Amino acid sequence: MITTMVGNYPKISPDAKAPNLRTAINRFDEGRISADELRRVEEEVTREVIDDQIEAGLDLVTDGHIRWDDGQTYFARGISGYTVNGLIRYFDTNTYYRHPIPEQPLRPNGSISVNDYEFAAAHSRQPVKAVLTGPYTLARLSQLGCYADLRSLAMDLADILNREAKALQDAGAPVIQLDEPSILKHKEDVDLFEEAVERALDGVTAAKALCTYFGDAAGIHHVLFGLSVDVVGLDFVMGPANYDLITDLPQQKTLGCGIVDARNTRAETAEEVAAAIRRLAGTVDAERLHLNPSCGLDYLPRPNARAKLVRLVEGAELARKETS
Amino acid sequence: MTTGLLTTAVGSYPKPDYITRARGRFQRGQIGAEELADLEKQATAHWIAVQEELGMDVLVDGEMYRGDMVAYFAENMAGFTNSGLVRSYGNRYYRKPIATGPVGRDKPVTVDWWRYAQSLTDKPVKGMLTGPYTIVDWSFNEHYPTREAFLMDMARVVHEEAMDLAKAGARYIQIDEPALSVRPEEMEMAARAFAIVTDGLDAFTITHICYGDFAAVFPHLANFPVDMLDMETTNSDYDFLELIRGHPTFDKYVAMGVVDVHSHRVESLESVKSGIRMGLDVLPPERLFIDPDCGMKTRTEEECVAKLRVIGDAVREVKAELGIE
Numbered sequence: 001m002i003t004t005m006v007g008n009y010p011k012i013s014p015d016a017k018a019p020n021l022r023t024a025i026n027r028f029d030e031g032r033i034s035a036d037e038l039r040r041v042e043e044e045v046t047r048e049v050i051d052d053q054i055e056a057g058l059d060l061v062t063d064g065h066i067r068w069d070d071g072q073t074y075f076a077r078g079i080s081g082y083t084v085n086g087l088i089r090y091f092d093t094n095t096y097y098r099h100p101i102p103e104q105p106l107r108p109n110g111s112i113s114v115n116d117y118e119f120a121a122a123h124s125r126q127p128v129k130a131v132l133t134g135p136y137t138l139a140r141l142s143q144l145g146c147y148a149d150l151r152s153l154a155m156d157l158a159d160i161l162n163r164e165a166k167a168l169q170d171a172g173a174p175v176i177q178l179d180e181p182s183i184l185k186h187k188e189d190v191d192l193f194e195e196a197v198e199r200a201l202d203g204v205t206a207a208k209a210l211c212t213y214f215g216d217a218a219g220i221h222h223v224l225f226g227l228s229v230d231v232v233g234l235d236f237v238m239g240p241a242n243y244d245l246i247t248d249l250p251q252q253k254t255l256g257c258g259i260v261d262a263r264n265t266r267a268e269t270a271e272e273v274a275a276a277i278r279r280l281a282g283t284v285d286a287e288r289l290h291l292n293p294s295c296g297l298d299y300l301p302r303p304n305a306r307a308k309l310v311r312l313v314e315g316a317e318l319a320r321k322e323t324s
Numbered sequence: 325m326t327t328g329l330l331t332t333a334v335g336s337y338p339k340p341d342y343i344t345r346a347r348g349r350f351q352r353g354q355i356g357a358e359e360l361a362d363l364e365k366q367a368t369a370h371w372i373a374v375q376e377e378l379g380m381d382v383l384v385d386g387e388m389y390r391g392d393m394v395a396y397f398a399e400n401m402a403g404f405t406n407s408g409l410v411r412s413y414g415n416r417y418y419r420k421p422i423a424t425g426p427v428g429r430d431k432p433v434t435v436d437w438w439r440y441a442q443s444l445t446d447k448p449v450k451g452m453l454t455g456p457y458t459i460v461d462w463s464f465n466e467h468y469p470t471r472e473a474f475l476m477d478m479a480r481v482v483h484e485e486a487m488d489l490a491k492a493g494a495r496y497i498q499i500d501e502p503a504l505s506v507r508p509e510e511m512e513m514a515a516r517a518f519a520i521v522t523d524g525l526d527a528f529t530i531t532h533i534c535y536g537d538f539a540a541v542f543p544h545l546a547n548f549p550v551d552m553l554d555m556e557t558t559n560s561d562y563d564f565l566e567l568i569r570g571h572p573t574f575d576k577y578v579a580m581g582v583v584d585v586h587s588h589r590v591e592s593l594e595s596v597k598s599g600i601r602m603g604l605d606v607l608p609p610e611r612l613f614i615d616p617d618c619g620m621k622t623r624t625e626e627e628c629v630a631k632l633r634v635i636g637d638a639v640r641e642v643k644a645e646l647g648i649e
Contacts, residue, residue: 012411014408022417089506094503096413097413264464300407304408
């Protein structure tokens with residue numbers, strides 16, 4: 001049983017002494033600091049965010065996605081053929097992302113996230129998970145642009161993300177996670193989704209994780225559980241129906257468990273977290289559980305996000321003591 | 325002779341620099357609440373005069389005294405505190421309200437501002453509220469056991485505010501629900517909450533909705549407990565009109581956005597007239613109001629006035645061509 005994050009973490013801190021990314025980006029936009037100076041601030045914040053996770057006691061960390069504007073733009077800007085258009089609402093979150101448009105057929109343009117991954121890995125005592133927005137979700141959240149249909153766009157993205165996943169694996173990433181929240185909103189696309197995910201992970205030998213959030217997987221859980229991945233992540237906060245689906249999880253799979261609410265400031269008690277773990281462990285062996293917030297923590301102010309991680313770890317400790 | 329095609333606006337107008345500066349000084353404790361309010365009144369009077377000069381029919385106060393449409397109510401109601409900074413997109417951050425106790429009102433929040441704005445003009449000024457679903461969806465909740473419990477309590481508070489506006493004399497009351505279109509599975513619950521707000525309300529009620537999957541929620545919108553739907557139509561290529569066309573029993577009034585509030589470019593007279601004619605293809609003029617897509621606070625004053633002016637010019641020409649009064 002290990003504790004981890006889904007992916008992103010708040011970029012700014014209320015601590016006046018902490019490196020201030022918000023100010024740095026404003027200064028960069030006004031031409032008052034250079035790209036190198038901005039990158040140094042991003043690096044300082046990334047280190048701070050990794051330290052937060054390690055201090056909270058997480059076993060597997062991420063780089064917090066400090067350099068990502070959003071989960072689409074970060075990849076779209078690194079893929080040849082994409083342009084990035086105006087703001088559009090991201091699911092039901094009241095946050096916005098920039099709408100990517102494939103103006104030309106998409107082609108890889110060197111690695112997208114490997115440098116960022118290597119920086120994080122070099123500055124973490126704990127293993128660092130690499131996270132990619134999955135090919136289905138990236139296609140769904142793009143316009144079709146020059147593509148005739150969603151399938152052809154998703155398959156081109158799957159090929160590009162497959163190269164990226166292999167480059168991350170070569171850089172030493174022990175776990176590579178694909179985030180696929182969109183499939184929960186368009187379950188009718190599950191065949192296309194399966195094909196795209198398999199293609200994106202084809203030949204990857206690092207541990208593979210598939211992560212969903214913002215709902216439950218009822219109706220498509222057999223497909224999720226049958227993917228060639230090691231970890232299947234479900235959101236038990238916005239998708240309580242997931243508790244009833246996990247009886248069908250195959251023995252060899254690990255369950256990624258979103259059990260603290262990453263979209264609300266109220267901090268769960270350690271006892272509440274332990275109760276959720278007990279409920280899961282009633283169905284899936286405790287050693288096959290990865291515990292994490294319900295989605296990325298970037299919806300919360302930094303102090304609340306940190307508290308969520310602390311309570312997650314405390315709850316896991318409590319549950320471990322009971323079972324040992 | 326048929327009447328109709330009244331012109332209005334969705335809510336906010338750009339704040340002049342002196343208001344932006346004064347709000348900053350107020351936050352730093354350098355000026356008092358009264359000094360800030362005096363400047364906000366001055367800016368409100370300016371926008372009322374602009375709208376009268378442009379010949380608009382149903383006016384708004386421009387929201388010179390509001391920051392965020394949810395935070396404004398949370399800050400002036402009981403039961404809320406503000407969170408630390410959360411990210412909206414890119415490098416934009418805001419403080420999101422947190423419900424930490426039962427929500428309620430010590431006194432009316434918007435009535436004094438409405439009275440002031442209405443005192444400046446003989447044209448009707450809309451009472452402007454944020455709907456319960458949007459307040460709940462855009463707040464954190466540390467108090468209520470469920471979203472539904474939070475929502476129904478919030479609906480009762482917004483209802484009290486709406487009743488106070490009607491009592492003060494507001495003939496048009498707009499209760500904005502921009503969050504409404506993103507969770508089709510919650511539409512039924514949202515409609516129940518909205519029915520609490522408009523229950524027994526003696527005013528023409530409007531709700532503004534934007535950015536979402538209108539097709540998925542249209543059957544609910546067609547039966548929403550409100551008189552008029554104010555829709556962002558330009559930015560979604562007038563798709564909303566097709567939904568109305570496909571729903572012959574649709575009987576609501578519609579305020580149709582004919583200029584994009586996110587673009588700096590001022591629309592041509594011809595494109596706005598063509599948008600109005602598209603609206604008239606599916607709705608009679610007496611059930612069709614014309615306005616911008618959304619609040620205009622992100623535009624410059626020049627862009628905003630130019631967009632309002634082209635709406636007024638286009639409506640006058642279409643009315644003359646079709647003999648509408």
